[in-house]
Amino acid sequence: MKVGIIAFTTNGCRTAKSVAGAFPEDKVELFAKSTSDELDLTHVDCSMRQWTKQAFETYDAIVFIGAIGIAVREIAPFIRSKDVDPAIISVDEKGRFSVPILAGHIGGANALAVRIAGVTGALPVVTTATDINGKIAIDSFAVNNNLTIMSLKAAKDVAARILAGDPVGLLCEVPVNGEVPPELKGPADSPTGVYIGTESKAPFANTLHLMPRDLVLGIGCRRGTPQADIEDMVVKALKEAGVCMERVRAAASIDLKKDEKGLLDFAAEHRIPITFYTSDELNALEGEFSKSNFVQSITAVDCVCERSAVKASRNGRIILRKFAGNGVTVAIAAEDFAVDFSKVRK
Numbered sequence: 001m002k003v004g005i006i007a008f009t010t011n012g013c014r015t016a017k018s019v020a021g022a023f024p025e026d027k028v029e030l031f032a033k034s035t036s037d038e039l040d041l042t043h044v045d046c047s048m049r050q051w052t053k054q055a056f057e058t059y060d061a062i063v064f065i066g067a068i069g070i071a072v073r074e075i076a077p078f079i080r081s082k083d084v085d086p087a088i089i090s091v092d093e094k095g096r097f098s099v100p101i102l103a104g105h106i107g108g109a110n111a112l113a114v115r116i117a118g119v120t121g122a123l124p125v126v127t128t129a130t131d132i133n134g135k136i137a138i139d140s141f142a143v144n145n146n147l148t149i150m151s152l153k154a155a156k157d158v159a160a161r162i163l164a165g166d167p168v169g170l171l172c173e174v175p176v177n178g179e180v181p182p183e184l185k186g187p188a189d190s191p192t193g194v195y196i197g198t199e200s201k202a203p204f205a206n207t208l209h210l211m212p213r214d215l216v217l218g219i220g221c222r223r224g225t226p227q228a229d230i231e232d233m234v235v236k237a238l239k240e241a242g243v244c245m246e247r248v249r250a251a252a253s254i255d256l257k258k259d260e261k262g263l264l265d266f267a268a269e270h271r272i273p274i275t276f277y278t279s280d281e282l283n284a285l286e287g288e289f290s291k292s293n294f295v296q297s298i299t300a301v302d303c304v305c306e307r308s309a310v311k312a313s314r315n316g317r318i319i320l321r322k323f324a325g326n327g328v329t330v331a332i333a334a335e336d337f338a339v340d341f342s343k344v345r346k
Contacts, residue, residue: 004055006031006044007065012093013039015120016065019091022112022119029059048074061087061112071101082106082139083152084271089113091122098122104131105139106149135162136181136341138194138208145339147196147210148246154208161192169193171203174212178341196339198247213249214337216316217272218309219263220253220295222327227262227269229326234266237330241320248272249335252312254282254304275312282307285315290322309333 003023007016013032017039020028032038033048044051052074055062064071068090075088079102087109088102098117100109110126117124130137138158142149149155161168167186174196184194193204198212217237221230238245251267253260255276267274279300287310291302301307305322313333320332 001026001060002058003028003061003063004031004059005029005063005065006033006051006055007038007041007093008032008034008070009066009093010034010037010039012065013037013041015091015093015095016041016063018095018120019063019065019116022116049077053078056086059086061089061108063089063091063116065091066093068099068101075102081152083149087112089116091116091120095120095122097125099125104128105137106143108140108143110140129163130159133163136183138162141341142210146213146249146337147339148213150209150211150246154206157206158192158194158208166192169204171195171197171201172339173197173199175338176341177338180341198243211244211246212337212339213247214335215243215247215249215319216309216313216333216335217248217251218253218305218307218312218331218333219251219257219266220299220304220308220329221257221260221263223260225260225262225327227265230262230266230328231269233323233325233328233330236325237320237323237332240323241332243319243332245270250275250312252277252308254279254299254301254308256299277308277311282311285310303329303331305329305331306333 003026005016005019007013016030030041031044032041033044056078071090079085082103083106085103085107087107089109089112090099090101098113100113104110114124139155158168162183167190168184169186169188169190170184170193190204192206194208195201195203196210250272251274253276255278257263258276282301285307289303289306296302306318309331310333313335316333316335319334323330
């Protein structure tokens with residue numbers, strides 16, 4: 001996760017450094033927009049509006065250290081939709097309060113505000129209805145369990161039914177860990193319900209479909225291959241395998257491609273993480289893979305796409321072997337998948 005933290009005063013800069021401690025495993029960048037001592041944080045030379053625009057395109061989470069009004073004014077022009085907006089958290093300059101103000105559930109701002117509070121001693125101020133009523137937040141559950149929300153409108157309706165105490169059914173076609181919450185134990189003929197599975201089903205009159213993200217793409221390509229060609233071959237590979245993009249959790253390739261713009265742009269466009277492995281890491285995998293002497297001579301690996309897909313899927317099973325065309329190779333691996341109802345991010 002990429003996190004941008006910006007402060008506006010010297011006290012705020014001190015708090016920013018403290019807040020950064022809440023993200024020990026993430027890429028964190030600290031900024032200051034102040035005329036006072038900025039404590040070696042990166043100074044912002046451009047306007048706050050320009051900085052915020054770039055931050056929305058760069059970071060998964062943005063933390064404003066200062067008055068909430070500053071954050072609200074700056075983010076307002078760039079808010080698009082709850083499924084794409086970054087998490088926005090506001091922390092006052094003395095670190096007394098940690099407040100999620102945008103993308104509380106899907107973006108994870110609620111959980112991040114609580115995490116920040118745990119490190120800084122701030123009071124987390126979470127105001128979303130499901131959280132304050134102690135009910136399952138279905139969108140948080142989906143994010144935490146690698147499930148694609150196929151309809152935000154249906155998700156809002158399910159949340160409203162849960163808050164109203166109306167029966168909400170559940171049909172889950174993947175293994176389940178943890179106790180299903182009572183809010184989702186409505187009868188099979190409930191008018192509203194949640195379906196978790198990979199088929200196109202609508203078992204309830206009003207169905208929220210949560211699609212398991214259980215697939216990993218392994219991708220190889222010629223140097224300089226444009227994003228459009230990669231996109232085209234991935235779409236064709238998914239169609240060949242009879243699966244949809246909404247099931248894709250991640251992509252992978254060899255480290256020789258870690259600066260391949262078309263590949264990086266493809267992953268960014270679809271908001272999927274991409275991992276790059278060395279030839280030694282890929283060659284260490286056991287199993288039967290397609291072989292290419294030409295690819296071996298260039299990369300020291302007999303098949304980049306299949307080995308990358310298996311490696312990134314934690315030794316998942318290949319459901320589509322090397323699918324090649326226009327200088328691009330794609331393989332698809334499926335992971336073992338289960339949902340865990342103990343993973344409900346409040």
